Amino acid sequence: MQRFATKLTASFAAAAIVTIAMGADADVGDKYGAYKVEDRRSGFTYATKETQRIQVDDFENPAMIWVDDGEALWNKAEGEASKSCASCHNDAAESMKGVATVFPKYDPKLGRMKNVEKQINICRTERMKAKPWKLESNEMLAMTVYVRHQSRGMPMNVKVDGEVAPFFEAGKKFYYQRRGQLDLACGHCHVDNPGGQMRANILSQGQSNGFPTYRLKWQRVGSIHRRFRGCNKQVRAIPYKAGSEEYTNLELYVAWRGRGLPVETPAVRN
Amino acid sequence: MAKAKTRVKVPKSVKKGEVFEAKALIKHKMETGQRKDRKTGEKVPRFIINKFTAEYNGKQVFASDWHPAIAANPFISFHAKASESGTMVFKWTDDKGKTVEASAKVNVA
Amino acid sequence: MINKLEMQPVTRRDLLRYAGTGALAAVAAGLLPAMAQADAKMMADAMKKLIGDKKPTDGKITLELPQIAENGRTVPIGFEVDSPMTDADHVKSVHIFADGNPRPDVASFHFTPQSGTAKVGVRIRLAKTQNIVALAEMSDGSVYMGKAPVKVTIGGCGG
Incomplete structure (x- = not known):
């Protein structure tokens, strides 16, 4: 404090x-496109x-390096089960397509909502028998970016x-x-x-x-x-x-x- | 810097003698030496990439010296001219003298 | 005013024409009093270190700068030097300075005729609203200079 x-x-x-000026948008038509x-x-x-x-x-977006990192992690076997994400989910381009549009999702086992990060750690601890990643760690950010990136361009639809x-x-x-x-x-x-x-x-x-x-x-x-x-x-x-x-x-x-x-x-x- | 990740791009194919653009990104914090650690209050030592070069078929086509004013996760675009097909080798050197290389092929049609 | 600031279709080159809109001027006005202009000696020393006692001539350099930088931590800038880039007549080096940073030197770029064109894009850090200065050293020993200001947004949620 x-x-x-x-x-x-x-x-x-x-x-x-914070006497904020009103956003008097005169925008018409689709100048913002998608x-x-x-x-x-x-x-x-x-x-x-x-x-x-x-x-x-x-090739100018620096975050694409995190996408590359996520792809490498996707294929890396870890934990006592010696499994990678790819062991269960195969090609992320197929299996993760659309995932970002529907998360956070309800998890009946948790009895509450889970976001992509939470799902990643559930997979790591339950399927891979690996340690969960810390939120905001390089690994967690790279994997979350990689998973959500597979839905790029698709409409948000929770x-x-x-x-x-x-x-x-x-x-x-x-x-x-x-x-x-x-x-x-x-x-x-x-x-x-x-x-x-x-x-x-x-x-x-x-x-x-x-x-x-x-x-x-x-x-x-x-x-x-x-x-x-x-x-x-x-x-x-x-x-x-x-x-x-x-x-x-x-x-x-x-x-x-x-x-x-x-x-x-x-x-x-x- | 062994773990540093890079992304480089050149056009797959160019005409003979055509000037083309090359782009290169690398993941690096570029510590200026001015920043203080929030917890300890002590200055974080300077640690930057201070040199970036590009060779085409073994011949230098571009070089640069960087100071702490280059932003984190440095991006650079530059140009080159090719008279024959070959490989562009991008090379970054940090304050400790360690280097990272990436390469990309250009086909001269 | 706000719409202008946000939506004005500025090209990066517009900077050279750079006549702030009302909104931009308002933003800048808040910054100006605190804008201690460049330690002139530091700038002079940094330039002398690279070009010696040569007197730069204005021209040949086109700077591509944002009219207003959203965040000083990552400011995309670019330049292009007018030159045929032949063995006999080409740009050897371009040095970039920021006259309001703690250290004025930003980067030096070196070219050969194989570069084809002396045109570069890079992202830099700017501590505050200030001038970008570019010096181009040519193969005949002459030196050209280009200079333009960049306004840097400070404060608010992004600052």
Whole structure:
């Protein structure tokens, strides 16, 4: 908490500037192409031309190195079972196609939602008899990027009804809950004010279709939960843990907000 | 730097004498020597790739010296001219003198 | 204003024409007071180290810079030097400096006639809004210079 206290002055200054200009978008037609579905816009459409250019060329996008790393790991046997991902799932280009569009998914055994990272560790511990990877480790990021990359271009399409409904509602509640010293909910920036500015930055709709994403700020690839933690810290709230049930439910809700948007993994963002 | 991962690209095929673009990426933190470790408060020692060269069929066509202002996971694009089919060899050298190489073939039609 | 900042279809080359929109000017205005201009001596020393006492002439270099850099940690820049790139007349080296960084030297690039063209793209770190300076050394010993500013976004969620 001491850390928050020292930043108090800065946070008041920030609060004053959170009189965010309205994003009066005059966009018509399909100038954003596939990056816009109905009123839902990928973060790509808020990025500068230079950042967009880094993303779209697979030999300029630095996150493609993580994709390569993931491919190598996919074929590497590990654990007491001496199995690799490929031992069960064969060619990822076939078996993992579409996976990113439907996660987070309900897991009856867990009794809650699981995201791709969680599924990877379930496979590692139960099928491969290997140690789980730490969240945000190079290995976990590389594998998550590799798995999600197999759905690039496919529309996000998570299930939110039936047994999933209570988790979806929990995620939605989190999204609209004010929090932190700035007393802001996710929705204040990403529903009410996309296109406006938070200090010198353009606010986006906070879509998740490009995650794990290479952020210029991070100078590496990071997960959607790392981004949630960053957002929560920026409103001076105590963040939840990466992999927590709270963030997994939030991930589900955010994935639904971006329904129809193409998977861009690995995207490049500020 | 043995574990460093690279991605390189040249056109598969060019016309004789045509100037073509080459692209190269490498995974590297490019520690500037200015950054402080968040936990210890101590400066993280400088550790960067300071040299990048490209040879075509054994002949140098491009070279560069890099300073800490080159961004992490360095990307570079440059050009070359080929009068015969051959191999472009990309080579990165770090502060400890270790090198990483990658190569790509160009077919001159 | 915000739409302009976000959607203005700028080419990277526009930088040379570089007349900030209202929004950009507003962003820059906030930065200017803190923008201690380059330690001139450091810049002069760094340049002298590479080209000696030669006097650079303006021209021949086209800088490709973003009008506004979203994040100073990764700023894509490029340059192209006008030259026939023959054995008799070619670009030998191009040196890039950033006059507002803790160290002004960024990189040096070396060419041969086999390079075909002295055209490079690279991503650099910029500590703040500042000038990019390029020096091109030609095979006849002459030196040309190009210079242009880049505005760097600081603060907010991405900063």
